Amino acid sequence: MRKLAAALAVSLAPVFAFAAYPDRPIKLIVPWAAGGDTDVIYRTFAPLMQKHLGGTIVIANVGGASASADVHLRDGQSFRVSAEQPGQDAPPACTNVGPAPPAPTPTPAAPTPTPTQSPVPSPSPGPSPSPAPTPSPAPSPSPAPSPSPQPQPTELVPDVVGQTFEAAKARLQSRGFAVNRRDVESEGAAGIVVVQDPGANEIAAPGSTVTLSVSKGMTVDGATVYTSTGCGSCHTFSAAGSTGTVGPNLDTSTKTTPAVEAQVRNGSGAMPAYADELSDEEIAAVAAYVVQNRTG
Ligand code: HEC
Numbered sequence: 001m002r003k004l005a006a007a008l009a010v011s012l013a014p015v016f017a018f019a020a021y022p023d024r025p026i027k028l029i030v031p032w033a034a035g036g037d038t039d040v041i042y043r044t045f046a047p048l049m050q051k052h053l054g055g056t057i058v059i060a061n062v063g064g065a066s067a068s069a070d071v072h073l074r075d076g077q078s079f080r081v082s083a084e085q086p087g088q089d090a091p092p093a094c095t096n097v098g099p100a101p102p103a104p105t106p107t108p109a110a111p112t113p114t115p116t117q118s119p120v121p122s123p124s125p126g127p128s129p130s131p132a133p134t135p136s137p138a139p140s141p142s143p144a145p146s147p148s149p150q151p152q153p154t155e156l157v158p159d160v161v162g163q164t165f166e167a168a169k170a171r172l173q174s175r176g177f178a179v180n181r182r183d184v185e186s187e188g189a190a191g192i193v194v195v196q197d198p199g200a201n202e203i204a205a206p207g208s209t210v211t212l213s214v215s216k217g218m219t220v221d222g223a224t225v226y227t228s229t230g231c232g233s234c235h236t237f238s239a240a241g242s243t244g245t246v247g248p249n250l251d252t253s254t255k256t257t258p259a260v261e262a263q264v265r266n267g268s269g270a271m272p273a274y275a276d277e278l279s280d281e282e283i284a285a286v287a288a289y290v291v292q293n294r295t296g
Helices: 004-014 037-053 065-072 164-173 223-228 257-266 280-291
Strands: 026-030 057-061 078-080 178-184 193-198 209-215
Touching: 026 223, 164 178, 164 193, 164 209, 223 280, 257 280
Parallel strands: 026 057, 026 078, 178 209
Antiparallel strands: 193 209
C-alpha cells in the first residue's frame, strides 16, 4: 500500500510542479465500476493524495474509459487510473499490486489469476463461435476448449441421377448421408432418380439428408394415345367409338398384350410403325388399353 501511494505521488508529482496547481478538483477516472477492486483501492488512496497534493480529488467511475482515456487526459485535471503495467501508454498508470480487476478489455499482459475469479484462462466473455486466438499458451490446463469451433468436416455428394432409387440410396448411405425420397411426375422411367438435392459434387455435412426425386414413370392414358394417334381412322373399336375399316376390328382381335405392342411398334402391311412416334410407355399404354377393353 505504501508502495502504491509512493508510485502515485511520484507519477503525479511532475504534473503538480506547476504553481498554484491544482486550482480545481482533480478527477481520478476509474475505468471500473464503483465498489470494484480498483475503485476501492483508489478511494482508499484519494484522501492520502489530497493530503499530499492539496486540493480536492474526485473519483469518477467511467465504464469503458480505457478507450476514451485520451479525451479525459487532455484537460490536465483528469487522470485515468489503471491496472496496466508501467510502460504502457496510459499516463499516469499505476502498477496495481492488488488483485486484477474484472477488466472489460483484458490485456494479454495481465493474466494473473485472481482469488475472486475462476482460473479460466480464456478472456472471451461468451461461447464465441469463432476459433478465437486466445492469448493463453498452448499447454492450457483448462479442459474446456471444446472441439466445436473446428471447421465442420464436409463430404462431396456423389452423382446418383439416372440410377435406380435403390442403388442411389445405397451409394449415399455408404457415404454417410441420409436419404429422402420424393416421387415426381417425369418422363424418365419409373423408379429412376431424376433430380438430387444437394446436387452432384456439392459439399454437404456428413449425415445430412440428400433428397432424391424419383420418377413415377409417365402416367399415360391408353385411350388418349389411341385417339390422338389416329388408330380409330383404320380400326373399329367400340370402347373408343371408332369405326375405321382399313385394319382389322380390334374388338375381335385375340392378340396378347406383347403382340399388340409389337404390332404398334413395328407395324405391318398397311399399318405404320409407331416406334419413332410413340414412347415405350405410350405403346405399352395403348396396347393395354386395347387388350383390356375389347369386347371379343
Ligand atoms: C393407316 C391405318 C392404320 C392405323 C392408323 C393403325 N392401324 Fe393397326 N392395323 C392396320 C392394318 C392394315 C392392320 C393389319 C396389318 C396386317 O394385317 O399385317 C393393323 C393391325 C393392327 C393390330 C393387329 C390386329 C390383329 O389382331 O391382327 C392391332 C392390335 C392394331 N393394328 C392396333 C393399332 C393401334 C393401337 C393403332 C394406333 C396406335 C393402329 N393399329 C393404327 C392399319 C392401321
